[in-house]
Amino acid sequence: MRYVSTRGTAPSLPFDDVLLAGLARDGGLYVPETWPRLARTEIRKLRGLSYADLTARVIAPFVGDRIRESDLVKIAEDAYAGFGHSAVAPLKQLGADRWLLELFHGPTLSFKDYALQIVGRLFDHVLRQRGQRITIVGATSGDTGSAAIEACRDREAIDIFILHPKGRVSEVQRRQMTTVESPNVFNLAVEGTFDDCQDLVKAMFNDTAFRDRHRLSAVNSINWARIMVQIAYYFAAALALGAPERKLTFAVPTGNFGNVFAAYGARRIGLGIDRLIIGSNSNDILTRFLGGGVMETAPVVPTLSPSMDIQISSNFERLLFEYYRRDGRKLASVMERFRREGAVAFGTARWRRMRGLFDGYRLDDEETKEVIRQVHEETGELLDPHSAIGLKAGRELGGPGGSPVIAVATAHPAKFPDAVEDATGVRPQLPPRLADLYKLKEKMSVLPADLSAVQDFITTRLAGKVAA
């Protein structure tokens, strides 16, 4: 299996190079050269597998011959062993053919763990094969930092430095990062804002000498491997509800379009999906596009669902690539126009074709809280704000012809306790395995928002670790 760039000019690469590369050299995103295809008989054979075995089976054709399938099984078993539910990605029934796919049983209680726990191990596996080390550097306003740290902790070939704005992330979020006890994890509390942290990270990547010396890398949401691993839970849910004999609809709260693109990927490799429903908060570039056919940027506004406070959904380019019939050069010029003008339409016929599969619904903060309150009253379940948006979008738009609707729950309610308590009067509790979070010792280094101070810190910590 090889991968091509959505902008058509970067060289095609095998899986392991795509894993380490992130963005393609022409500014595009990597996608598989062809989608593998699982026949119905093969899909039936996936029934009853453990979640780890299912994941290994689903990702094997995407990985190709670069990693042995027996190694993928070991990696997946190890990745999901510590999850807080024996089904890993359990389905909960909320009504007649209304389901919730709970993707918050990982170490940091968000769906990002499902991919990152595998991706961290894949990085380590490939790097050790090559005798190389890398240094992951990232900035976080809260959520992604902890999932990345949990994915990279204790890995032999990786060091990870995460910058967060000092005093500006919630206590749960900070503690999820700073209480991780591992010699390769470094938390930097920067005296500044999230933008300062992001600028520092960008400056480090732009400093070629520094970047090459420490082999800087990122585990951001444009990495193909994350999408690939997420395909597995769509299969798990569909198999539990009768696939491939029955088609389904998924409703997904969406920010960068990674999660819902994985659902699209599941459909491309053979899963019967009737419709994909996108839920958005007030940062609604995608639902506006689906409604009117024009994609137009707008300033980001902060909401109760901060992981979806995004202006441009980077993974949407992967979908456009398919709807441009894989003409990367044409898409490159369209994306260039979008970057220049801040607005673009992709043609009515193309938009209609997209609308044949996708639909979108938007909720503001008040509506989100109302959904959390209602669902709690009706079912006793507490939803986090992101999950509530997906669920409501699914309820409003429904599946065609009575297709069962599965809403994807992307975070545990205890990650956003204030919003949930405000809506329901009930303060959600952390699961027992995380209950000592407030007692564990924190470890972080406070640094000024100054490039040379941060670079010196990283260089000093890495001294003595052998870079190949």
Ligand SMILES: *Cc1c(COP(=O)(O)O)cnc(C)c1O
């Ligand atoms: C990251 C995140 C999302 C958005 O997922 P995308 O793949 O970026 O669309 C939604 N909910 C939660 C809780 C998240 O952490």
